[in-house]
Amino acid sequence: MRRLTARAGRWWQHPAFGRGMREMAAVSPGLAAWGMMTGVAMVKSGMSTVEAVAMSLLVFAGSSQLAAMPLIAAAAPLWVILATGFCVNLRFVVFSAHLRPYLMHLPLNWRLFHGYLTADLSYVMFTRHYHHPPVNEVERREQLAYLSGGSLFNWVSWQGASLLGIALANVIPTHWGLGFAGILALIGVGCSLASSHLRRVAAGVAGLAAVAAYALPLKLNIVVAIASAVALCLIIDASWPKAPGSPKVPA
Amino acid sequence: MNGTDLWTLGVIVGLAGVTVLTRCFFFLSNEPWSLPHWAQRGLQYAPIAALAAVVAPEVVMVQGQLVSTWQDARIYAALVGTGYFFWRQGQGQAVLGTIVSGMAVYLPLHLGLGW
Numbered sequence: 001m002r003r004l005t006a007r008a009g010r011w012w013q014h015p016a017f018g019r020g021m022r023e024m025a026a027v028s029p030g031l032a033a034w035g036m037m038t039g040v041a042m043v044k045s046g047m048s049t050v051e052a053v054a055m056s057l058l059v060f061a062g063s064s065q066l067a068a069m070p071l072i073a074a075a076a077p078l079w080v081i082l083a084t085g086f087c088v089n090l091r092f093v094v095f096s097a098h099l100r101p102y103l104m105h106l107p108l109n110w111r112l113f114h115g116y117l118t119a120d121l122s123y124v125m126f127t128r129h130y131h132h133p134p135v136n137e138v139e140r141r142e143q144l145a146y147l148s149g150g151s152l153f154n155w156v157s158w159q160g161a162s163l164l165g166i167a168l169a170n171v172i173p174t175h176w177g178l179g180f181a182g183i184l185a186l187i188g189v190g191c192s193l194a195s196s197h198l199r200r201v202a203a204g205v206a207g208l209a210a211v212a213a214y215a216l217p218l219k220l221n222i223v224v225a226i227a228s229a230v231a232l233c234l235i236i237d238a239s240w241p242k243a244p245g246s247p248k249v250p251a
Numbered sequence: 252m253n254g255t256d257l258w259t260l261g262v263i264v265g266l267a268g269v270t271v272l273t274r275c276f277f278f279l280s281n282e283p284w285s286l287p288h289w290a291q292r293g294l295q296y297a298p299i300a301a302l303a304a305v306v307a308p309e310v311v312m313v314q315g316q317l318v319s320t321w322q323d324a325r326i327y328a329a330l331v332g333t334g335y336f337f338w339r340q341g342q343g344q345a346v347l348g349t350i351v352s353g354m355a356v357y358l359p360l361h362l363g364l365g366w
Contacts, residue, residue, distance in 0.1 A: 030350040048255040051263065058267035063305075065266075072262055085266045089273035091301045096277040097286055098294045103278050115275030120305075124298045131295075177361050180325060181354055183309045184332045188349030190302040191336040199299050206300035207307030214308050214315060225304035230293040237292065 011145040020149025023125055027185045028153065031121065032161035034182020038062050039165020040172055045069040049166060056162040060155070061119065062182075064088045067219065087218035094226060095123045101133035102126075102147075105140055114144075117151040119158070124189055125150050198233050205229040324360035328353040 011017055042052040042065065059065050064085040071081045096115060103111050118126070126147050134140040165172070172178070194200045206229035213221035272279075286294070310329045311318055318326070332353030339345045360366045 026344050027346045027350075029347060047259065050255040051259050054260060055263045055266070058263055059270055060267075061270045064269065068262070068266055072259055075258075078262060078265060081262055082265050082269055085269040086273060089269060091297075092270075092273040093276040094294070094297050094301070096273070096275055097290070098297065100278045101285065108279075108281070111278050112271060112275055115278060116271050118274055120301070124302065127295075127298055177324075177357070180309075180328065180357055180361075181350055183306055183325075184328065184350045184353035184357075185346065186302050186306050187329055187332050187353070188336055188346035190299055190306065191333060191349065192341050192346060193299040193302070199296060202296040202300045203303040207303040210304035210307050211311060211317065214312060221308070222301065222304040226297055226300045229300035229303075230296045233296045234289060234293045 011141065011148050014141060014145035016142045016145040017149040020125070020146040020151075021153040024121065024150040024153040024157075027121060027125075027189055028157040030181040030183075030185025030188070031154070032157050033178045033180075034062065034185070035158040035161035036165035036168075036172070037174065037179035037182070038065060039162040039167075040169045040174060041066060041165075042069060043166055043169035044174065046073050052166045053163065056159060056166065059085075060116070060158070061085075061089060061092075062158075063219070084218055087220060087223075090220075090223045091120075091226060098127060099123065102130070102143060105134070106144075114147060114151070117155055118147070119151075119154060121185075121189060122147065122151040122154050124193065128193055198237060201236065202229040202233050205232050322364070322366045324357045324364075324366040327360060328357035331356045 039052065039056060042055060043049070047055065047069070055065055059068075067084050067088045068081050071084060095118070099115070099118065103114060106114070126143075129146060130143050134143050190203060194203060206225040209228045210221045210225035213224045215221075216224065306329075310325050313323075332349040335352040336345050336349045339348060
């Protein structure tokens, strides 16, 4: 335990920890607006303050919270609510497959801790920076420091905004549409990922597929969209002449 | 309606378990295992695909239908935000600028003109 505490202290001091926080800070205004509207929505769906606060602090997953609210209000069976949450969160299962080689050097409780805190943006920012899993202790510490900084900043700003939304639920009208700032934050992060032709193709295909398959229940359109974009990009990638050692497609 | 009940709190704890299960799905087990090579290559497209899949319906759809009017503030806000990002070529606080410029278009159109 002392060893872990000492290591935790080193993440804190590592420059990558601050970098992770700063880069997350750049997208946090949009996320905060989104978190606040999630807080407002929980109270408006009929949850008590205690329930809304517990949901925000424990569940910590905006999209599955939004999906669960009407089901809780309608007193749907427990397994239906949990299955819905699982399906809405399926993208995290994909993310966890990606993150596995980055985190397997940690003991299980720390993997659970980091996994739990790694929401969409923490994952996206982290994998944008680190294209390969760490190969030595120096890289392991840097990557973990960056991930921790981003995740913790994200957690604090999301929770702060969500609790504020719960407190102000009866003052902020939902028709202002402040939650759209969250979509703009995701657009900005998406643009920063569009670093190769094939990634832009992936974005276009996924966007079209998500709209086309929107009628699917449980937000399964998102899973269909990811799967079709990844599959198409793999096919294009395999049939294209490759630059050595680079996944990028020549212009 | 706004009373706290144990069933709801139980559901919330269950949903927290779902968050942990899905976010940690592939690193719960210590067994040595690795993704096939093609899947590792494919995963580099997953983050941008996931973002686009979440964002696109939120910009161009209303209640499950494609928008049928150009008088929709979200479309212009998304275009201006994206335009700002590429104008700044992603440098500096480009993501923050995307949010601010997009909202600067969105709020007047949405609240002022009711788009």
